[in-house]
Amino acid sequence: MTVTWNDSVPIYRQLRERVVAMILDGALQEGDPLPSVRQVAADFQINPLTVSKAYQELVDEHLVEKRRGLGMYVVDGAREALLKSERERFLREEWPPLFARLKRMGLDLKILLREAEKLEESSR
Amino acid sequence: MSALIEARGLRKRYRNTVALDGISFKVEPGRIVGLIGPNGAGKTTALKAVLGLTDFDGDLSVLGLDPRTQRDRLMQQVSFIADVAVLPRWLRVGDAVDFVGGVHPRFNRARCEQFLARTKLQSRMKVRELSKGMIVQLHLALVMAIDARLLVLDEPTLGLDILYRKQFYQSLLEDYFDAEKTILVTTHQVEEVEHILTDLMFIRDGRIVLDASMDAIGERYAEVLVNADRAEAARALKPLDERQVFGKSIFLFDGVDHAQLEALGEIRRPAIVDLFVATMKGTYA
Numbered sequence: 001m002t003v004t005w006n007d008s009v010p011i012y013r014q015l016r017e018r019v020v021a022m023i024l025d026g027a028l029q030e031g032d033p034l035p036s037v038r039q040v041a042a043d044f045q046i047n048p049l050t051v052s053k054a055y056q057e058l059v060d061e062h063l064v065e066k067r068r069g070l071g072m073y074v075v076d077g078a079r080e081a082l083l084k085s086e087r088e089r090f091l092r093e094e095w096p097p098l099f100a101r102l103k104r105m106g107l108d109l110k111i112l113l114r115e116a117e118k119l120e121e122s123s124r
Numbered sequence: 125m126s127a128l129i130e131a132r133g134l135r136k137r138y139r140n141t142v143a144l145d146g147i148s149f150k151v152e153p154g155r156i157v158g159l160i161g162p163n164g165a166g167k168t169t170a171l172k173a174v175l176g177l178t179d180f181d182g183d184l185s186v187l188g189l190d191p192r193t194q195r196d197r198l199m200q201q202v203s204f205i206a207d208v209a210v211l212p213r214w215l216r217v218g219d220a221v222d223f224v225g226g227v228h229p230r231f232n233r234a235r236c237e238q239f240l241a242r243t244k245l246q247s248r249m250k251v252r253e254l255s256k257g258m259i260v261q262l263h264l265a266l267v268m269a270i271d272a273r274l275l276v277l278d279e280p281t282l283g284l285d286i287l288y289r290k291q292f293y294q295s296l297l298e299d300y301f302d303a304e305k306t307i308l309v310t311t312h313q314v315e316e317v318e319h320i321l322t323d324l325m326f327i328r329d330g331r332i333v334l335d336a337s338m339d340a341i342g343e344r345y346a347e348v349l350v351n352a353d354r355a356e357a358a359r360a361l362k363p364l365d366e367r368q369v370f371g372k373s374i375f376l377f378d379g380v381d382h383a384q385l386e387a388l389g390e391i392r393r394p395a396i397v398d399l400f401v402a403t404m405k406g407t408y409a
Contacts, residue, residue: 042298047156
């Protein structure tokens with residue numbers, strides 16, 4: 001597998017983001033094991049220490065837990081906790097500039113709401 | 125635990141050239157160390173010294189042993205793949221396995237056969253009939269079945285196609301490397317080991333010019349993409365190197381505070397290749 005890493009962010013952070021994305025989109029369910037450090041290191045051709053560091057971050061954030069002799073597992077409630085922090089982050093970091101842009105373009109919230117309903121309608 | 129390899133003031137002179145000019149370094153256990161340098165910099169001589177294949181002046185301890193006088197004991201714990209795959213051409217694959225099984229006390233035959241089963245190698249095949257990639261596969265299968273503490277690789281993927289090269293490091297990481305093992309590798313294919321290494325050493329004209337962990341390198345060196353209007357400010361910080369891309373300048377800094385660099389532009393971790401080129405400037409001039 002060939003992965004292009006972004007040079008401005010350490011690889012262990014990018015690996016952490018990948019696992020987080022997998023938990024959010026359901027590819028990794030709560031209670032599922034994470035792939036072993038060895039497997040990830042071999043698949044991505046990166047040092048095992050880098051993988052361990054990424055996993056340790058997730059442990060520190062209480063998203064995964066280490067089960068002795070078995071490996072790393074996604075903890076119950078990980079997805080909900082991630083969604084909560086992702087929502088907060090969106091409102092804090094992404095929403096203000098987006099809102100400013102909408103205002104500049106003169107798109108008011110009523111129009112957006114109507115468009116959102118249309119999208120909901122068509123995806124049903 | 126003490127260092128797995130400890131070298132102090134290694135010197136080696138061939139008739140007209142100095143191959144090692146008093147180098148000192150340490151390799152800790154559980155690391156994957158890249159020894160990178162231009163042709164003729166002394167890489168292979170350094171590896172030969174570690175393996176007890178050449179004599180030299182200075183102090184060298186490998187696994188607590190002196191490679192010059194305790195080579196027999198050392199070889200039970202050290203494996204080696206050379207850039208010139210040196211298996212005799214008349215040897216059959218099965219004979220090679222029998223031979224290593226016969227001479228090496230730490231060789232696990234079942235494990236070796238398990239690795240070979242994943243390749244197209246057949247026991248009856250002669251080395252003469254194998255492609256370069258298959259010879260390396262055989263070599264790797266023999267070496268990975270040896271429970272050694274140190275694995276030395278000298279340009280292990282030289283001349284291999286992309287598929288064999290990827291597979292080579294993948295096998296090492298998946299089936300061989302663990303916290304008890306140490307790998308020392310020289311290669312010109314820096315990109316393919318870039319993220320595998322824990323430590324990096326640059327060697328030039330028989331001297332070690334860089335010796336640091338990859339983490340430390342990430343903290344010490346930074347590459348900054350700078351717009352033309354800030355280029356002068358960047359130059360004032362004494363960059364190691366400057367190159368131009370699409371009207372912007374890319375500066376490489378050594379030991380400049382990242383907070384200070386952020387004001388100049390986007391910071392990136394330099395690729396080993398760029399670090400290498402900047403460090404080796406003027407080598408062939």
